[in-house]
Amino acid sequence: DTGVSQDPRHKITKRGQNVTFRCDPISEHNRLYWYRQTLGQGPEFLTYFQNEAQLEKSRLLSDRFSAERPKGSFSTLEIQRTEQGDSAMYLCASSYISEAGELFFGEGSRLTVL
Amino acid sequence: KQEVTQIPAALSVPEGENLVLNCSFTDSAIYNLQWFRQDPGKGLTSLLLIQSSQREQTSGRLNASLDKSSGRSTLYIAASQPGDSATYLCAVRQLQAGTALIFGKGTTLSVSS
Numbered sequence: 610d611t612g613v614s615q616d617p618r619h620k621i622t623k624r625g626q627n628v629t630f631r632c633d634p635i636s637e638h639n640r641l642y643w644y645r646q647t648l649g650q651g652p653e654f655l656t657y658f659q660n661e662a663q664l665e666k667s668r669l670l671s672d673r674f675s676a677e678r679p680k681g682s683f684s685t686l687e688i689q690r691t692e693q694g695d696s697a698m699y700l701c702a703s704s705y706i707s708e709a710g711e712l713f714f715g716e717g718s719r720l721t722v723l
Numbered sequence: 724k725q726e727v728t729q730i731p732a733a734l735s736v737p738e739g740e741n742l743v744l745n746c747s748f749t750d751s752a753i754y755n756l757q758w759f760r761q762d763p764g765k766g767l768t769s770l771l772l773i774q775s776s777q778r779e780q781t782s783g784r785l786n787a788s789l790d791k792s793s794g795r796s797t798l799y800i801a802a803s804q805p806g807d808s809a810t811y812l813c814a815v816r817q818l819q820a821g822t823a824l825i826f827g828k829g830t831t832l833s834v835s836s
Contacts, residue, residue, distance in 0.1 A: 651826030711772045712757065719764070
């Protein structure tokens with residue numbers, strides 16, 4: 610088991626462009642989470658999936674953000690018409706289906722919007 | 724609304740010292756509390772998970788305690804080493820407000836040799 614994998618690790622884009630991040634969770638984990646972290650802050654919840662169903666979305670997830678997990682395995686997070694305020698580390702985590710489940714995070718995808 | 728606070732924001736100690744990091748939360752209705760380590764520019768590494776029914780968890784030189792009624796957790800690091808230098812984050816999972824972990828801002832630890 611290689612843990613949670615995220616790609617790309619770094620992305621530099623110009624304002625107004627679209628970007629997509631991919632997350633591959635730990636294979637037997639049913640839940641997948643997206644978080645965003647800015648410098649000096651703790652991670653903030655964006656959304657989570659249980660299998661292929663997106664069950665919860667934060668108010669932080671504006672209509673420019675969309676996340677999918679089409680077959681209940683990997684997930685993508687797309688940001689359309691990027692803004693400089695979108696610059697952050699985007700973290701993916703996975704866990705078993707359990708409110709008591711431990712979350713395991715990937716290395717993150719750092720986005721810089723110029 | 725659940726709020727998680729970590730004090731101090733930064734801590735510098737010489738190698739070999741024992742130290743305590745503090746985490747407090749405002750709503751005691753939680754499933755569990757998890758401590759993470761984050762190295763600069765990296766993701767989060769899970770250190771310890773304490774369920775709401777537990778009082779403490781230990782892993783090697785790390786010991787985490789939980790006092791749910793008072794809304795506090797501590798992470799004790801014994802015999803600190805330069806390799807322990809990192810940001811330590813605590814996060815709680817609430818009972819009724821969905822499954823999202825709510826994080827503090829972290830304590831940045833620097834251990835000098």
